[in-house]
Amino acid sequence: MSAASAWQLSKKYRVLIVSLDPAHNLGDVFGVVLNHKKQRFTDSLYLKEVNLKKLCREYLQREISVFTNTYRYLQTINLDNYFSVLKYSPGIEEYALLTSIEETVRSERDFDYIVFDTPPTGLTLRFFALPWITMTWVDRLIEIRRDILEKRHTIYRIRGILDDKETILSYDENDDDIIKRLKTLKGNYQALSSVLQGKDCGIVLVYNPDILSLKESKRLLEGLRELKLPLRLLINNRTQKKYKAMADHVDSAMQPLAPAVPIQRVAFSERLLDGQNSTLYNIEETILSPFEMK
Amino acid sequence: MISSIVQRIRRIFADFDATHREKATALTVMEMEELENIFALLLLGSFAGFPSPPTFIAVELLPYMERELQVLCKRAKDCNDMLAEMCGTIGLE
Numbered sequence A: 001m002s003a004a005s006a007w008q009l010s011k012k013y014r015v016l017i018v019s020l021d022p023a024h025n026l027g028d029v030f031g032v033v034l035n036h037k038k039q040r041f042t043d044s045l046y047l048k049e050v051n052l053k054k055l056c057r058e059y060l061q062r063e064i065s066v067f068t069n070t071y072r073y074l075q076t077i078n079l080d081n082y083f084s085v086l087k088y089s090p091g092i093e094e095y096a097l098l099t100s101i102e103e104t105v106r107s108e109r110d111f112d113y114i115v116f117d118t119p120p121t122g123l124t125l126r127f128f129a130l131p132w133i134t135m136t137w138v139d140r141l142i143e144i145r146r147d148i149l150e151k152r153h154t155i156y157r158i159r160g161i162l163d164d165k166e167t168i169l170s171y172d173e174n175d176d177d178i179i180k181r182l183k184t185l186k187g188n189y190q191a192l193s194s195v196l197q198g199k200d201c202g203i204v205l206v207y208n209p210d211i212l213s214l215k216e217s218k219r220l221l222e223g224l225r226e227l228k229l230p231l232r233l234l235i236n237n238r239t240q241k242k243y244k245a246m247a248d249h250v251d252s253a254m255q256p257l258a259p260a261v262p263i264q265r266v267a268f269s270e271r272l273l274d275g276q277n278s279t280l281y282n283i284e285e286t287i288l289s290p291f292e293m294k
Numbered sequence B: 001m002i003s004s005i006v007q008r009i010r011r012i013f014a015d016f017d018a019t020h021r022e023k024a025t026a027l028t029v030m031e032m033e034e035l036e037n038i039f040a041l042l043l044l045g046s047f048a049g050f051p052s053p054p055t056f057i058a059v060e061l062l063p064y065m066e067r068e069l070q071v072l073c074k075r076a077k078d079c080n081d082m083l084a085e086m087c088g089t090i091g092l093e
Helices: A002-009 A026-030 A052-070 A072-077 A080-088 A092-107 A121-159 A177-197 A211-226 A241-257 B002-043 B055-064 B066-090
Strands: A015-019 A039-042 A045-049 A113-117 A203-207 A231-239 A263-267
Touching (some): A002 A113, A026 A045, A092 A121, A177 B055, A203 A211, A231 A241, B002 B055, B002 B066
Parallel strands (some): A015 A045, A231 A263
16 A cells, blocks of 8 residues: 555655565565665655664664773673674664664655555554653653762762762763763654654554454554554555445444544455456555645 | 971861761762662663663663662662661661
8 A cells, every 4th residue: 555655646746665564565566676775666756675684783783882892891801792682682673663764754855755664553553652652761761860960969069079099970961971862862752753743744544444454443543642643544445345334334433533534445456356467556546645745 | 297297187187077078978979879779770670570661772871881780789789788778877876
């Protein structure tokens, strides 16, 4: 669906489509081999599959290099390699995905539209929630850190330096590496939140006309509402004439949950059902019209 | 002779001053160490079974946390007798 919408938008605008799903099939849909780099499909359509493993590796490599710099003396007894165990830390994938969105939005300024094809509900909600969870934690950690620095300052002012050999603990926010890092993190996530909640960003929820998909979509809607993310379009995908009653039932259950959001139906391709050759990204219905620039 | 006496007197006053300053800040030092301990515990809570922040926050801050980790270890070692330590700090015999 994201490939089809990117294809349709690219007839009028410059579009970049990025697949964030670890099980990519963007290349399969367009019939090309993508090598995790931005690749031109037409003059106005570019494709990219994000290499999640590489992103995780790059992020961890950065952190491990800070470690090995700090604990450089361990190199003398060959213990520095043990930090590489960090690559098995849980939660790194979501962070890498989010970083990828942030970098794409920041660096790809030549496009009118950037379409992100996200992984299934669970992972998507987790990484959408990440900026808010992170900011809540970072705010609390900054508060505690400020209390620590205030106490250190008080101690320094009363006691002074008793001994030349004494290590002076940082008491100023500008000298404390931890609070500086926390502030940088907060700044990054605030910028990302404003992008995700901004008027230029919208989420399209695609579901199938069946009960399980309906239940999953309801949970996703709830999650998006909690995160205050803008839902712009609902797509009931793969509808078939003989199952019209089910499609109607699913739509009528979805609409009250997102009253102002239009629902678009996309029929299951008869040509594909008959086993005929068909370009997967070219569908008959016009989708994403609510997104078109006025 | 006189200069050495003056030096000694100076030293006595300096030590007297330092002792009083140390005493005046003892409670604040303990509070600060407790806060550092809490900070480390919050970041690395998963080790102690607490809900912890997203892993990457801990990973990002870990390289700068040497002192906090030392305090955490010291607190873990002394936690059997925290009451005695607090009594010692506030001067209860």
